[in-house]
Amino acid sequence: ENISDFSLNITDCTQVVVPEEVFFTVAAAGILENLLVLIAVVRNKNLHLPMYFFICSLAISDMLGSLYKTLENIFIILCKMGYLTRRGDFEKKLDDAMDSMFILSLLGSIFSLLAIAADRYITIFYALRYHNIMTLRRALVILAVIWTFCAGSSIAIALFSYEAATVIPFTILFPLMMFFILCLYVHMFLLARSHAKKIASLPTSTVHQRTNMKGAITLTIFLGVFLCCWAPFVLHILLARFCPHNPYCACYMSIFHVNGTLIMCNAIIDPMIFAFRSPELRSTFKKMFCCAR
């Protein structure tokens, strides 16, 4: 391939630009929302439970993702305005730090979702022993282990990102975890179905043949949102690693900013489908805002 002569054809894939106002608005909304969730959980003693701690962990990783994107944007603007050079050592280190923040956010999100799914699984299948299995201390220990592992791997991946080997486990981890979470939820569904069948077979219950859509919709939203928001960026990383000069790959990589905005949208949507479903949390919010007036 003749890459020495480049020609900006009319058929070139130019970068799809997201307006900066949209970018910063979405990022700020994500950070604020997740911060609210954290404050609500901290302030309300009733919410000091393992379930809410895992939701907080998800909120923290979402906040980190939005923060990363905001800082990256600010960095680009500063480069554009000339305050920072593009190839200085300081900028490279700053860039590495920001990359590790992003990977930390992604890994933290995945593991938080896994923790939430496992917590629900234990709630359903080991309900009577739940409080012995998932004590508060254990939940905090689990979270500490998760975040230490994520921090370590994110720093390692950011430092050794030039090796081909680091990108592959990173991109394999992503679908693997999704699949595992899906299996947990499917097992819970199967229990719900067998339970429903048993109840339907009881004499005093009326005969119903209904599809219980709510559970399917809820779970599809959980996993669908996560996939749609993170998978484009993960694919971008893969393509940038393996085929940066392929025109098809280059066209995919031209929508990089849309992918980044999707990650920030994930930070906005996640609290809505996890945290705000709890009435206790919602009432805490109402109290917070009513007292503030």
Next chain:
Amino acid sequence: MSALRLISNRTSQQALSNSDYTWEYEYYEYGPVSFEGLKAHKYSIVIGFWVGLAVFVIFMFFVLTLLTKTGAPHQDNAEPSEKRFRMNSFVADFGRPLESEKVFSRQITEESRSLFHFCINEVEHLDKAKQSQKGSGLESNTHFQEVPRSSGMFEEDLSSLAKFNIPNFVNTEQNSSLGEDDLLISEPPIILENKSVVQSSHWILD
């Protein structure tokens, strides 16, 4: 990302000698790419990826819907003894953990009992209705008669189940604000005793 910049710098060094991209928005470089002679549409990866993702999500939705489908019972006029046997086996499924937990029933906090309280209560109600002998597994529900007060954990138990609409959270006569089509079973077989429990179940089924 700087990682990407390092890669492209290494592989396309000679090409970048006279490249003078003005990166107004970017600070990473991919090197020149020629777009001559493309067989497929240039955004084919983008389109293919998103279509594939949408198909996968819809497929997953249909699989989950099928999983949660509750079929009608096979016989409508089954023998009462057969149904009693089914109920006994239903109780027996939960009977064993209940037996083991009997010892700890005083120590288990209220919240952890809440989940199976409904199952036990429901079967107990049917007991009264049918006046049939039950296994010893049900006697342990005397330990669980005290309905727990609503609490965060209780709500989370319910919420985690209610997301799959496990149909033993049902209406009572006291709380008539629950919509009928919120419930899997329109005619509730059990009556919840605690109003706070009812109030918790109110939001679950919306």
